[in-house]
Amino acid sequence: MREFDVAVVGSGYVGLVTGACLAYIGHRVTCVDKNERRVADLQRGKMPIYEPGLEEMVARGRSAGQLRFTADLPGCAREAEVVFIAVDTPPGEDGSADLSNVAAVARSIGRALSEAGERERPLIVVNKSTVPVGSGDYVSMLVREGAEEAGNGSVDFRVVSNPEFLREGSAVYDSLFPDRIVLGAESREALDTMRELYEPIIEQSFPAEMDPRPKAAVPFVTTDLASAEMIKYAANAFLATKISFINEIANICELVGADVSSVAYGIGLDGRIGPRFLSAGIGWGGSCFPKDVSALRSIAREYDYEPLLLDAAVCVNERQRKQVISKLQRELHTLKGKRVALLGLTFKPNTDDLREAPSLEIARTLSSLGARVVGYDPVAAKEAARLQPELKAAFDPYEALRGAHAAVVVTEWEEVRSLDPARAASLMEEPRVLVDGRNALDPERCRRGGLLYRGFGRA
Numbered sequence: 465m466r467e468f469d470v471a472v473v474g475s476g477y478v479g480l481v482t483g484a485c486l487a488y489i490g491h492r493v494t495c496v497d498k499n500e501r502r503v504a505d506l507q508r509g510k511m512p513i514y515e516p517g518l519e520e521m522v523a524r525g526r527s528a529g530q531l532r533f534t535a536d537l538p539g540c541a542r543e544a545e546v547v548f549i550a551v552d553t554p555p556g557e558d559g560s561a562d563l564s565n566v567a568a569v570a571r572s573i574g575r576a577l578s579e580a581g582e583r584e585r586p587l588i589v590v591n592k593s594t595v596p597v598g599s600g601d602y603v604s605m606l607v608r609e610g611a612e613e614a615g616n617g618s619v620d621f622r623v624v625s626n627p628e629f630l631r632e633g634s635a636v637y638d639s640l641f642p643d644r645i646v647l648g649a650e651s652r653e654a655l656d657t658m659r660e661l662y663e664p665i666i667e668q669s670f671p672a673e674m675d676p677r678p679k680a681a682v683p684f685v686t687t688d689l690a691s692a693e694m695i696k697y698a699a700n701a702f703l704a705t706k707i708s709f710i711n712e713i714a715n716i717c718e719l720v721g722a723d724v725s726s727v728a729y730g731i732g733l734d735g736r737i738g739p740r741f742l743s744a745g746i747g748w749g750g751s752c753f754p755k756d757v758s759a760l761r762s763i764a765r766e767y768d769y770e771p772l773l774l775d776a777a778v779c780v781n782e783r784q785r786k787q788v789i790s791k792l793q794r795e796l797h798t799l800k801g802k803r804v805a806l807l808g809l810t811f812k813p814n815t816d817d818l819r820e821a822p823s824l825e826i827a828r829t830l831s832s833l834g835a836r837v838v839g840y841d842p843v844a845a846k847e848a849a850r851l852q853p854e855l856k857a858a859f860d861p862y863e864a865l866r867g868a869h870a871a872v873v874v875t876e877w878e879e880v881r882s883l884d885p886a887r888a889a890s891l892m893e894e895p896r897v898l899v900d901g902r903n904a905l906d907p908e909r910c911r912r913g914g915l916l917y918r919g920f921g922r923a
């Protein structure tokens with residue numbers, strides 16, 4: 465394999481994991497971030513995020529001399545053959561993606577290219593941030609504008625779109641063993657270079673400590689820029705809709721006395737449907753699904769197209785969170801003066817991410833209805849209490865349950881799944897309601913332990 469000089473701009477979930485994995489497969493990688501404190505921390509081996517396996521991988525890359533950290537974007541852009549843009553594109557007020565971070569990086573790359581003068585090969589600018597369809601052309605324009613500002617607009621570069629599909633909590637695994645790598649570009653030469661860069665992953669030739677390896681080879685999908693950008697939105701919108709679909713079915717199951725877990729199992733065996741992403745409950749949150757679905761709706765509306773199915777997926781998701789409150793009201797009647805324990809606060813297990821976490825909205829609503837809310841989370845209790853001051857942090861699930869009239873399983877961390885119902889009931893006050901927002905506990909065991917169990921879509 466050929467060893468590339470790579471720069472990855474943005475040391476968040478996507479950038480840091482991408483940089484660490486590219487270093488692991490044998491490239492020389494520099495991760496760039498404008499936040500100097502984050503850079504200094506990374507240089508000392510301190511991670512800005514919690515992600516299983518990442519710290520070890522970064523340490524390995526640093527000690528092998530394959531991975532460095534800096535705040536000097538122009539310096540890196542001058543030396544690199546490939547620059548990844550992996551900065552965040554937060555939702556703006558109207559739901560559309562805010563591209564100001566991407567724009568600033570693209571301009572800065574343009575200035576650096578202009579100052580560096582002639583290159584042996586064109587710089588490949590890879591967009592990994594999730595951007596609206598058509599942004600590839602926008603990035604090209606900004607790189608060129610940056611170059612013109614610095615006095616020389618005739619710079620040599622190619623823009624490529626390379627959407628990211630990693631999941632938080634298994635980001636390192638997903639990067640090394642992806643279901644596919646998608647690349648979009650107008651230039652064949654750029655696609656060939658990117659294939660070479662990813663060769664160890666495509667051919668699964670890098671050393672892995674897994675036997676057997678989870679994958680023999682990885683499909684490499686090449687297409688035009690707009691289609692690559694659209695693949696990312698379509699994948700996330702489909703998965704979010706799949707979850708909303710099973711939640712809709714769960715609500716109907718409750719009415720007719722069916723069990724959504726059996727229904728999901730029964731439909732999931734159909735190869736056309738598949739068993740994954742059919743867990744009913746509180747619904748989806750996190751940094752991707754809410755943002756990407758709303759960005760796709762906003763793209764559609766720019767063209768005067770009303771995306772009815774996506775609108776419905778969002779409505780169903782919002783309704784699921786409200787159901788937690790109605791289930792509690794049904795059992796507790798009034799929430800005033802009641803104590804409610806939220807078990808698990810991050811948007812899903814094995815991450816410290818609280819972005820669009822249902823726990824925060826549920827805590828806010830409960831306290832506006834007069835309840836006292838205590839929240840347990842193995843990694844994010846303190847941060848959740850900072851973001852949502854009505855929420856009191858607990859550092860042990862049983863501490864959260866002491867004196868609570870009701871508990872809600874919001875996130876199915878292992879510590880929450882393995883809760884001892886009898887011990888929980890012995891600490892709680894009547895009526896000892898347990899709303900299982902992830903259908904993660906065994907209803908029978910909970911009942912035997914003395915809890916009033918209420919799941920989602922379970923008869």
Ligand code: UDX
Nearest residue numbers: 628629630631632741742743747748749750752811812
């Ligand atoms: C998602 C995509 O999976 C990933 O490909 C993309 O790059 C980023 O967005 P992530 O946000 O890390 O990844 O989480 P994911 O594991 O997909 O879960 C998303 C949300 O859906 C979570 O809130 C989870 O609790 C919820 N979910 C998931 C369900 O409610 N039911 C399910 O069956 C699956």
